[in-house]
Amino acid sequence: MASFSxxxxxxYAPSAPELPQSxxxxxxxxxxxxxxxxxxxxxxxxxxxxxxxxxxxxPPGTNPDVIRAFEMVDRDRSGFIDENExxxxxxxxxxxxxxxxxxxLMFLFKNPYDSLRIGPKEFAALWxxxxxxxxxxxRYDRDRSGKIDSMxxxxxxxxxxxxxxxxxxxxxxxKYDDRSGRKVELNFDSFVECGMIVKGxxxxxxxxxxxxxxxxxxxxxxxxxxxxxxxxxxx
Amino acid sequence: MASFSxxxxxxYAPSAPELPQSxxxxxxxxxxxxxxxxxxxxxxxxxxxxxxxxxxxxPPGTNPDVIRAFEMVDRDRSGFIDENExxxxxxxxxxxxxxxxxxxLMFLFKNPYDSLRIGPKEFAALWxxxxxxxxxxxRYDRDRSGKIDSMxxxxxxxxxxxxxxxxxxxxxxxKYDDRSGRKVELNFDSFVECGMIVKGxxxxxxxxxxxxxxxxxxxxxxxxxxxxxxxxxxx
Numbered sequence: 001m002a003s004f005s006x007x008x009x010x011x012y013a014p015s016a017p018e019l020p021q022s023x024x025x026x027x028x029x030x031x032x033x034x035x036x037x038x039x040x041x042x043x044x045x046x047x048x049x050x051x052x053x054x055x056x057x058x059p060p061g062t063n064p065d066v067i068r069a070f071e072m073v074d075r076d077r078s079g080f081i082d083e084n085e086x087x088x089x090x091x092x093x094x095x096x097x098x099x100x101x102x103x104x105l106m107f108l109f110k111n112p113y114d115s116l117r118i119g120p121k122e123f124a125a126l127w128x129x130x131x132x133x134x135x136x137x138x139r140y141d142r143d144r145s146g147k148i149d150s151m152x153x154x155x156x157x158x159x160x161x162x163x164x165x166x167x168x169x170x171x172x173x174x175k176y177d178d179r180s181g182r183k184v185e186l187n188f189d190s191f192v193e194c195g196m197i198v199k200g201x202x203x204x205x206x207x208x209x210x211x212x213x214x215x216x217x218x219x220x221x222x223x224x225x226x227x228x229x230x231x232x233x234x235x
Numbered sequence: 236m237a238s239f240s241x242x243x244x245x246x247y248a249p250s251a252p253e254l255p256q257s258x259x260x261x262x263x264x265x266x267x268x269x270x271x272x273x274x275x276x277x278x279x280x281x282x283x284x285x286x287x288x289x290x291x292x293x294p295p296g297t298n299p300d301v302i303r304a305f306e307m308v309d310r311d312r313s314g315f316i317d318e319n320e321x322x323x324x325x326x327x328x329x330x331x332x333x334x335x336x337x338x339x340l341m342f343l344f345k346n347p348y349d350s351l352r353i354g355p356k357e358f359a360a361l362w363x364x365x366x367x368x369x370x371x372x373x374r375y376d377r378d379r380s381g382k383i384d385s386m387x388x389x390x391x392x393x394x395x396x397x398x399x400x401x402x403x404x405x406x407x408x409x410k411y412d413d414r415s416g417r418k419v420e421l422n423f424d425s426f427v428e429c430g431m432i433v434k435g436x437x438x439x440x441x442x443x444x445x446x447x448x449x450x451x452x453x454x455x456x457x458x459x460x461x462x463x464x465x466x467x468x469x470x
Contacts (some may be wrong), residue, residue, distance in 0.1 A: 116414055168459045179351055205458055217452040223440055224403045227462050
């Protein structure tokens with residue numbers, strides 16, 4: 001029997017809850033970039049401008065805060081940000097983000113034309129997605145400790161439709177055990193990482209279990225290709 | 236069609252090639268610990284002794300170098316070593332080992348009674364296994380660069396019976412890309428990590444594909460529980 005269920009309204013999005021149509025970050029799914037939008041670089045005349053230079057590159061309706069956050073870290077005004085710049089952008093809003101989570105985010109939201117940098121469209125999607133994770137984190141961090149413990153994580157994932165068996169939850173949390181003997185608690189970035197891994201793997205599983213039987217069949221190639229992106233990354 | 240094949244002589248061992256019956260490190264598989272062997276601590280009179288104090292705790296026939304390596308890092312002479320001590324032991328023999336690989340090794344070779352430390356039996360098995368990986372590394376590092384590139388990795392894994400499709404190899408190696416623009420090359424510790432991940436996941440897959448059809452069926456719980464141990468770990 002399946003021990004997971006997805007929200008029926010959820011399509012497969014990059015390992016994160018779907019973004020609400022309106023919300024703090026105001027990014028609208030499916031918005032098309034301006035007609036002159038290109039991933040291959042900004043026209044020269046748009047570079048070297050002051051604040052707001054990126055505005056026309058973001059989807060219409062993007063919250064100005066998102067654009068400002070992008071501009072703050074895009075030091076060379078290339079219209080793209082790399083992993084270090086993304087870390088800087090997210091660390092200001094959500095404490096210091098660990099680079100491993102940044103790389104997972106970069107992978108999941110990657111620009112189809114450039115896997116090492118993200119452009120305005122990907123940044124807006126990523127930002128909105130993190131806003132959604134933040135809301136979940138705050139809702140389930142019931143004791144307002146700024147950290148999520150195992151029961152809070154279980155409930156948060158459950159609310160998203162992922163009913164993890166205790167054995168799976170235990171293995172997942174053991175990866176965050178700092179060997180101090182204290183109970184495992186997750187900061188926001190680790191919570192996002194956990195959530196995206198669970199969501200990513202579960203959605204991959206569900207793609208092969210369309211009738212919700214709780215079992216899925218994979219070829220070896222498919223199995224390896226879907227699992228490896230969630231594994232280790234260079235550091 | 237299956238794109239992998241296992242050595243028929245290989246049973247599932249902790250994600251590493253089987254240890255040769257005789258070799259540099261001389262540890263014999265299946266050797267039983269001395270009758271007084273216990274994981275719950277050494278008798279007081281055995282503690283605080285000089286070099287060789289661990290000898291009777293290792294499987295008979297263990298190479299004295301292995302015992303010495305253990306004693307060198309077991310500073311408190313508890314008869315167990317933790318991840319930092321293991322890192323120290325392996326770094327002396329094989330340059331500095333990254334802690335992520337150490338944690339994967341600890342997980343795969345873990346003491347059934349204590350997941351945060353390993354005892355002499357696990358250490359000897361781990362050491363022997365690394366000796367085997369070292370021999371493979373040296374054999375396929377054809378240009379003697381001290382690093383394994385993608386083609387050398389492909390050939391090394393192929394020699395172990397893992398014929399990774401190019402797409403899988405590419406995803407695997409992308410995790411080790413340092414974003415410098417240079418081609419990806421693996422040090423010994425990353426090579427061991429890659430090898431153990433490929434071996435570990437492939438063997439798990441094969442357990443569910445006993446007729447070697449190239450497809451395997453998993454329940455959701457099994458899928459998550461088998462994949463998560465290879466994922467991120469605290470750092």
